[in-house]
Amino acid sequence: MNAPTKMAANAICLSLLSLLLIGCNSKPPIPKSYPVQGEVTLDGKPMATGEVVFVSVKDGIRDTVKVTDGKFSGEVLAGDRKVEVRSYVPVAANTNMYGPNEEQSMKNIIPKKFNEETTLTATVEESDKNDFQFEVTST
Numbered sequence: 001m002n003a004p005t006k007m008a009a010n011a012i013c014l015s016l017l018s019l020l021l022i023g024c025n026s027k028p029p030i031p032k033s034y035p036v037q038g039e040v041t042l043d044g045k046p047m048a049t050g051e052v053v054f055v056s057v058k059d060g061i062r063d064t065v066k067v068t069d070g071k072f073s074g075e076v077l078a079g080d081r082k083v084e085v086r087s088y089v090p091v092a093a094n095t096n097m098y099g100p101n102e103e104q105s106m107k108n109i110i111p112k113k114f115n116e117e118t119t120l121t122a123t124v125e126e127s128d129k130n131d132f133q134f135e136v137t138s139t
Helices: 003-025
Strands: 033-042 049-056 062-068 071-077 079-086 088-091 105-108 121-124 130-136
Touching: 033 049, 033 062, 033 121, 049 071, 079 130, 121 130
Parallel strands: 033 130
Antiparallel strands: 033 071, 049 062, 049 079, 062 071, 079 121, 088 105
């Protein structure tokens, strides 16, 4: 085999090896998120603080968006989603025989029918036009 033919063969082998390595190291594509925004009312008034969790019906992936003064905005995956709403308040510190417990815990004031046992749903479209309103009650 002459030198130019040998160099061409080496270049082809190197190119094929590079393509093979690139193919082996490729990761699955990261799913694209889409903007969502909207309002949450608690007992007819804007919910002061909390979160809206969009849970994928298909595979259970959870996207959490913070709520402030009744409004939320963020990015979540597209598709059919169950919606969970939560709002937390501090719980009084516990006391024990050594004195007050320094750790402050938080309690969700939204009933399970709006989070753990939710019937709220949303379909997040592959667009920037995802506007939702959720009405929850404390009872």
